[in-house]
Amino acid sequence: MTELTIGELSERSGIATSAIRYYEDRGLVRSRRTTGNQRRYERPVLRRLAFIRTAQRVGLSLEEIEDALATLPSNRTPTKADWSRLSRGWRPRLDAQIAQLERLRDTLDSCIGCGCLSLKRCNLSNPGDLVADRGPGPVFLEGR
Amino acid sequence: MTELTIGELSERSGIATSAIRYYEDRGLVRSRRTTGNQRRYERPVLRRLAFIRTAQRVGLSLEEIEDALATLPSNRTPTKADWSRLSRGWRPRLDAQIAQLERLRDTLDSCIGCGCLSLKRCNLSNPGDLVADRGPGPVFLEGR
């Protein structure tokens, strides 16, 4: 019972077997194979999956997660300090996301009154819609 | 100059012509055609596009935006009050998003110390990882 089949790992992590295989194809997790070519996972893989899932919730792509995991020591099982180091970097990212949403909310608050939906019109009472001087991309209510 | 070509509309809204055509295919905006089969847009379409872009930033899908736009009066150009009514509903949604991120951040804060990445282990000092009793889906650090 020290090793887990992909089904057991799936049940314990809440991640579909197809997703686990996909992660393995991408090199995010590893397994050994039985003589019959089935995957067997060591228990630390559970924590690795937890890391992946949580990182995704923070908004990281699998590619970024891959990079982060690559900085873990390869000669030993990662310690709590290792995981802690990695997840510490998420804090500013979360803060930034929150700040951006708050900006949007506040701008919206001041815009809803007039229903104009346009920062420039709102703030400058700009007659005639003179927008889009600055490059491509969304123009209205932009964060920066 | 009272009507806009798709290129002018694109420049003024900051939305690519291909995206505008796509919106039109989906029924989000409308145009009349010249004798030569080119699109011509009335100016209120600009506000409609602003609405779409902003709604997207709030996290609505085009389908939801479609539904919202469908509640606008069809017999007249929407007023500021109309737009105001629609965007008012975004506030709770934004608040919920912000709250969720804040929960994640705070949970993370208390978890980073131990590097365990698992709510259940953290809070209950649960020996052996007894997780995933509850259905499918992500289990770690889940908001609710």
Place this chain on the structure above:
DNA sequence: TCACAAGTTGAAGTCAACTTTAAGTCAAGG
């Protein structure tokens, strides 16, 4: 031993929201 759940593979499908491409047609300034 043998049925059958659980595992294996590569390839193709899915979803959303577009973008790109190809092969044209239209409009406007010189």
Place this chain on the structure above:
DNA sequence: CCTTGACTTAAAGTTGACTTCAACTTGTGA
């Protein structure tokens, strides 16, 4: 009139993170 940039279409491609499929092989409880 003619060039050239802007426009037209349908269809296919893109991205990320998977899921589904088909056809097959393993592992296990009765």
